[in-house]
Amino acid sequence: MEHDGAYKHLFSHPELVADLLRGFVHEPWVDRLDLDRLERVNAGFVSDDLRQREDDLLWRAPWGEGWCYVYLLLEFQSTVDRSMAIRLMTYLGLLYQDLLRAGETTDNGQLPPVLPLVLYNGDRRWTAPREVADLIAPVPGGLEAYRPDFRYLIIDEGAFRAGELPDRNLAAAIFRLEHSRNPEDLQAVVQRLREWLAAPEQRSIRRAFSVWLGRVLLPGRFGEQAPPPTNDLQEMESMLSERVKEWEEQWKQKGLQQGLEQGLEQGIEQGLEQGLEQGLKEGRQEGRQEGLREGEATLLLRQLERKFGREVAEQYRATIEAADSDALLAWSEQILTASDPATLFGNASTGE
Numbered sequence: 001m002e003h004d005g006a007y008k009h010l011f012s013h014p015e016l017v018a019d020l021l022r023g024f025v026h027e028p029w030v031d032r033l034d035l036d037r038l039e040r041v042n043a044g045f046v047s048d049d050l051r052q053r054e055d056d057l058l059w060r061a062p063w064g065e066g067w068c069y070v071y072l073l074l075e076f077q078s079t080v081d082r083s084m085a086i087r088l089m090t091y092l093g094l095l096y097q098d099l100l101r102a103g104e105t106t107d108n109g110q111l112p113p114v115l116p117l118v119l120y121n122g123d124r125r126w127t128a129p130r131e132v133a134d135l136i137a138p139v140p141g142g143l144e145a146y147r148p149d150f151r152y153l154i155i156d157e158g159a160f161r162a163g164e165l166p167d168r169n170l171a172a173a174i175f176r177l178e179h180s181r182n183p184e185d186l187q188a189v190v191q192r193l194r195e196w197l198a199a200p201e202q203r204s205i206r207r208a209f210s211v212w213l214g215r216v217l218l219p220g221r222f223g224e225q226a227p228p229p230t231n232d233l234q235e236m237e238s239m240l241s242e243r244v245k246e247w248e249e250q251w252k253q254k255g256l257q258q259g260l261e262q263g264l265e266q267g268i269e270q271g272l273e274q275g276l277e278q279g280l281k282e283g284r285q286e287g288r289q290e291g292l293r294e295g296e297a298t299l300l301l302r303q304l305e306r307k308f309g310r311e312v313a314e315q316y317r318a319t320i321e322a323a324d325s326d327a328l329l330a331w332s333e334q335i336l337t338a339s340d341p342a343t344l345f346g347n348a349s350t351g352e
Contacts, residue, residue, distance in 0.1 A: 006212040008057065010174065011119075013205040014038040017059050017072065020119075020171040024155050033070060034062040041071065058095070060112075069104070069112040071095065078122045079339045085132045088116040089150045116152035121178060123337050126156045158337075168196060170205075177217060181333065186218075187240050194233040206233045219306065220336045296328040297321050303335050312341050319345060 010016055018035040041058035060069040081087070096111055105111055120126050129135055131151040138144055157175045165172040173189055173196075180186045190213070197206045210233055218240075297320050304320075305313035320328070331344060338344040 006208075006216045007121075010205075010208050010212055011057055012040065013208060014040070014059070015202075015205060016170045016174075017057075019169045020155070021072075023166040023169040023171055025115075025117075025153065029063075029070075032064055037062050063113075071099075071112060071114045072117055078120070078337060080120075080122065080124055080126055080128050082128045083135065084118060084128050085130060085135060085150065085152060088118070088152045089132055089148060092116060092150070116150075118152055118154045119157070120154060121157045121337055122339065123158065123334055123343070125159055126154050130154060168192075170196070177213070178336065183240065187237065190233060190237045190240060194237055197233065209233060210236050217336075220303065293325045293328065294321075296325060296332065297323070300328055300332050300335070303332065304341065307335060307338075308341055316341060316345060 011020075014035075018038055021030055021033070021035065038059055038061045041060055057072075059072040063070050092114055095114065099105065099111055118126075130153075132148045136147050157178060160175060162176065162179075165175055170193075173193055176189050177186060180189065193209055194206075197209070213236055300320055301313050301317060304316060320331075323331075334344055
């Protein structure tokens with residue numbers, strides 16, 4: 001669960017939560033929040049029942065002229081949970097009990113408003129009902145008037161195209177990093193983060209990004225070839241730049257070596273009739289492509305082993321080794337957020 005812990009650490013910084021609200025909650029009331037005074041709710045403030053929600057974060061910000069607070073309840077989720085509306089309604093009830101106990105009400109005795117926010121980073125699009133009423137069977141005769149009225153806001157990272165993400169936004173940078181398609185894209189986003197977070201007082205959030213990149217994102221994307229963890233974005237950018245060159249050179253060398261070996265064999269088999277030179281040329285080309293495909297398969301097996309264990313990797317070895325480059329590329333991208341191997345490979349045989 002290191003991914004959840006790293007995510008929680010990132011969103012423990014007020015500037016990232018503020019960018020999440022500014023960039024992805026397009027509602028008029030957000031403009032009335034004083035996000036420069038956004039503050040984390042003390043963990044000792046809530047009861048034991050609510051404190052057990054370790055993956056949740058509570059924030060509050062002044063709203064309007066008075067001290068009416070908006071509490072943000074973040075629920076990090078990687079799989080679609082149909083009962084999410086019920087879960088969040090329960091958490092909200094616990095939170096309001098704690099607010100009453102602490103006397104955190106407005107001057108006229110009202111409770112502050114709460115935004116229940118689900119930040120979702122799974123492969124599938126979010127399809128769960130967003131209102132409690134949609135989970136309760138309708139009953140004729142007026143009973144529906146007593147049905148709970150509650151809904152939550154969902155931010156589905158994968159639903160955004162690159163052009164739809166706001167510029168110079170820390171939350172959008174996370175989304176771009178998680179859905180980048182190649183090392184060059186990762187390097188470009190890290191460079192922008194280093195420029196945005198250059199101030200001395202931003203050292204903590206720079207470190208949070210570096211730890212998340214080094215311990216979660218890059219190992220999940222590149223397996224054992226990922227850079228070691230570092231606490232400095234500038235060092236991470238330089239290391240990533242060097243690693244991009246290493247990855248390209250390793251794939252190139254492996255492809256050339258295998259291409260030469262297979263090309264020579266194929267060229268000889270074609271015989272003198274077609275010419276040794278022509279046979280070697282065609283053999284190298286086909287061998288080079290096969291070499292690259294084998295390299296991709298090896299990397300995917302390492303990723304699968306690191307995420308789900310060696311036994312699972314061996315179950316899908318035959319499927320992976322028989323797949324073409326397009327399938328290997330798609331699986332390598334999807335494995336970062338896949339909740340289980342069956343979801344990743346669909347109806348593909350395990351080879352058992």
